[in-house]
């Protein structure tokens with residue numbers, strides 16, 4: 001049985017990655033099925049192979065000097081992406097302010113595309129969104145990847161993908177996640193939830209690595225850095241889910257593994273009622289522990305990123321992880337209290353993140369990753 005169905009992560013305790021550990025799971029009918037972790041790990045391997053191939057082709061070095069600054073109109077487009085990022089996600093925005101200018105602009109463009117994709121299913125017009133609308137959004141994505149952007153925000157992303165070796169697959173997969181949000185409001189087990197988290201958040205990690213860059217001195221494999229980036233996305237999404245239990249329930253959604261709820265003696269009704277009981281506290285403790293495991297997995301990869309990218313990624317990791325501490329501090333009342341990291345704690349995270357960003361890559365300290 002794969003670890004995920006037992007509630008454990010296969011990379012935990014230094015186990016080999018799913019590629020060599022658990023390619024097959026068994027469903028309740030006794031049929032062999034490929035686990036979500038294996039499916040996602042296959043994407044990680046493909047993305048890592050693409051990045052290695054593209055880095056051998058010195059596209060960036062061959063660019064004319066004037067490509068370093070965006071052309072007319074594009075500067076405005078990137079600035080607008082920055083404003084949107086600042087408006088919707090102050091913490092990420094703070095992180096991007098610690099990056100080099102070219103990387104910051106690229107992350108803003110990616111952020112805005114992700115935010116717009118999420119708004120399709122979560123925004124004010126969500127009730128009118130159909131799978132066909134998502135198909136059209138995907139067609140638009142293909143167009144911008146082939147240099148035919150539809151509007152100025154797409155043009156910023158189109159420019160970004162011409163500057164960094166970014167592949168279309170994680171973008172397509174995020175749209176797939178939004179498709180699943182249209183049809184699905186329950187997750188039978190962690191394997192299903194893991195797939196959802198990959199689609200809507202793990203993909204962000206995969207999109208970001210080519211922009212963040214891997215340290216030239218790092219001895220880690222590209223696959224292991226991608227795995228860590230994926231883990232950060234999953235950790236963030238699990239944290240999001242645990243923070244928003246009450247809010248999601250009010251929209252009829254429960255992003256928690258149904259089998260684990262049942263094992264804890266809890267039902268959908270308990271979630272809709274929203275009373276904090278010892279059963280709920282114990283269930284939450286287990287979910288928080290799992291989210292922290294993914295953050296730990298991510299930590300090993302941050303040190304392998306290029307020096308200039310480590311600080312913002314550490315900052316966002318530390319800040320996001322603190323939401324879990326706040327859920328604990330709220331005595332696990334995530335039904336009516338929103339876990340929130342105060343300004344003081346946010347500011348304190350910056351120097352801590354800076355200190356961590358100065359550490360040598362793990363792969364150099366421990367010999368190999």
Ligand SMILES: CC(C)=CCC/C(C)=C/CC/C(C)=C/CC/C(C)=C/[C@@H]1[C@@H](COP(=O)(O)OP(=O)(O)O)[C@]1(C)CC/C=C(\C)CC/C=C(\C)CCC=C(C)C
Pocket residue numbers: 092095096107110111114115118122200201202204205206208209212225226228229230232233236237240241298299301302305312313316
């Ligand atoms: C090796 C290593 C560790 C590399 C780092 C890789 C890296 C930068 C990973 C980033 C991971 C990350 C920030 C994931 C985002 C996860 C997330 C919050 C997903 C949200 C999905 C839907 O959730 P929901 O609807 O429940 O949430 P809301 O209530 O609507 O908020 C998303 C909303 C999907 C869309 C994601 C975004 C809009 C965020 C994209 C963020 C970036 C591109 C910025 C990354 C930059 C930094 C500095 C970390």
Ligand SMILES: [Mn+2]
Pocket residue numbers: 118119122
């Ligand atoms: Mn959303």
